[in-house]
Amino acid sequence: MKILKSIILSICLLFAFGIVSAEETSNGAQAVALDENVTAQDLGVQEPTVLPDSPFYFFKNLGREIQSALTFNPIRKAELREKFANEKLIELKKVSEKTRNPQAVEKATENYQKELARAKDAAEKIKDTTEQNPEVGTFLDKFIQQSTLHERILEKLETQVSTTTLAKIQEVRAQHLEKFGEVMNRLETNKEELQERLENNLEKVQGSEFKDFKNLEMLKALEGKVPEAAKEAIQQAQENALKRLKGDLESMSSENQTKFQDYIEQINGKKERQLEILDSLKTELQSNAPAIQKLLQTREKMIEQVKDEAETEACPQIAKPASTFCPNGRIIIKKDEKGCIAAFNCVIPAETNVTPGGTQACVALWDPVCGQDGKTYSNACFAKLAGTAIAHDDACKSLETGNSPQIREQIKSLVPKLTP
Template sequence: MSNSAKLFSFLFIFFLGLGIFLAVSAQEASPVEEAVNLDEDIQPEDLGVSEPKLLPDSPFYFLKNWARGIQNVLTFNPIRKAELRMKFANEKLMEVKKIVQKTQDPEKIKKATENYQQEVEKIKNQVEKIKEKAKENPQVESFLDKFLHQQTLHEKLLEKLETQVPSQAFEKIKEAREAHLERFQSVMLKLEDRPEKITEKLDKILEEQKGSQFKEFKNLEVLKNLEEKVPEEAKEAIRKAEEKITENLQENLEKMSPENQEKFKEYMEKISGDKERQLEIMEKIKSESSELKENLEKVKERIKEKIKEKKGEPVACAQVITYCIDPSTGECAVYPDACSTPKPCQSCLVEMSPGTGCKNLWWFDNEHKYCQQKEFCGLYMYLGLRTFETKEECETGLQK
């Protein structure tokens, strides 16, 4: 066989193997995991920068900073300087992400995070030199729009990184995220002092950002975090943006198929972020649909369980027999309480033998303040549960 034929055979096998590997890799991520990654796993291209090659743990990293310094010195326009600083911050955040993927060494992670924090501070300092507001200069407005877009992405990625770093580096990432929010709101309010414009810009930017069909929830979380940091006079502008996004999320959930509503429940299981804040957001989502209402209640229950788990509190399990498909066998199985059911539970029916005492009843409890029907079997009572023979009796009991 000639050398060219050997080369051709090698390349054919290589690319065939690569194609198979990529296909298998693509299949490994579930649709829900893909949705979570789309909303949290921010990529360099999302921030307009390239994949970092030289990282802070390299002995040659100083060359990269040296080149950045030259660029900064040769840039004279204050707005262009602010844009350059923002680009450097984007690059350094991607370096943090790459370091976290590369190593679990807390010192290396802390060093990369410190670099990022310093750059975010430099953005704020540079913006202080811009004397005009967005309404007075189109260049300032353009910078602000880009800033708002990119900083919301920073917040999403920083929350994700908090779940990926070792415990020794967690506080540093958290500190960086808190400091980032402070600088975020400071720059925003320095360049735009009209509340209605802040609302308008946040609405538009978050709506246009790429993301999954559930992206509004993550956007709400970002706004909630930002609202906590802004001064009192700016909170209303953030709240108005939250209200609109909440309405959009609620409307989208109501339009979703039952299958996608189930995916939303799983999505909520997998996303990063502060669970108490997520519960606060969930409490504001309302629905007239009994099916969606039930799904939302289940999501809230699971968030509450996670909050208790984080605090080290025992999780109360409702003693209600539930029928779900066993993921390991694919067969319908009986689960004795809410904690033992697979998440999510794919409901199923089993034929009960006579004398098991199973009965279809209407019910509500302390966590589910609306009437719904299900089959109860065995010793199903728990604190706060009330059951009724008819829907009318249940609704009467609910009003008392």
């Protein structure tokens, strides 16, 4: 009988431990997995059995080229080249998982890079736009969804490859973003339609309840690569993604807000860009003190991550700001000519002192401008609301150090608002 009781007790303990472990795993990690892990099936291709390091890979590529040569319709050819790019990216992913050999990974990277160029050339041969031909719209929809998945794979690869091949992956990722922006801009010439198409297709891509955070990061990176004509559409898509993320956070339970904290801390990506998004989100959540407090806690951990990353790149150590640093402003990372962190500066945008009712027409995305009044605004929209012309893009020079009389006065005026 005692043995039976012991067995039952052991089973109960194991069951309880399993529930706790599952809860811990699901606390952010599952959401991260949904937004980072991409399979061959997600890209509509088969798992590769012959990889670039195989002696038979030549025949695989030969078959692809024959298939392309026998395809004459420009849209079908562009679709085929996109399929080959999908296949070669999955091959690169498999090679990097299979071996740590830098030469093998670099060869697979070059295969993918060349295919990106061919896919871009094929897309440029499509003469129609989405307005002229519905098939172009169908191609572009699929292209946006799959390009988003490419970004996820490439971003994760940056954390997995050796330092010798990291630069090559980063180069390919930049090339992919350029292709992404140029093809969209070429095939969809209407800015409003481009914005709507981009948002609709990002929504269709599988992901977690927090995927708007990652979408914001990708859109910010894409903004710097697209032609000038497409930037307004990208910025508007960013604004809408930030609004959705704000709405989601406001309606979240405290438990899910904690899960979001874990998600941000674990998700791959450029931490400086994520820090910028976090500050934008904090600004948007002006009246939600509990949510802001959680974001400030997350920001403190993210600064530690940014600091650690910099110090692994042979940069000198730099002190981390205190936890009470810049609660009502934005933390701007200033770097020296070597790319090392020189300082963590606090910039208080000029609109911070404006009553909320006057800023509702603008979204707090960080695209700073310096007004002719000598004040830094988060973006051109806020400067326009303040009735000031823009002197130049970027923050006013006097505010970059965080030590000017203006910023000291702004900080002094905000003391009653500071979050403890």
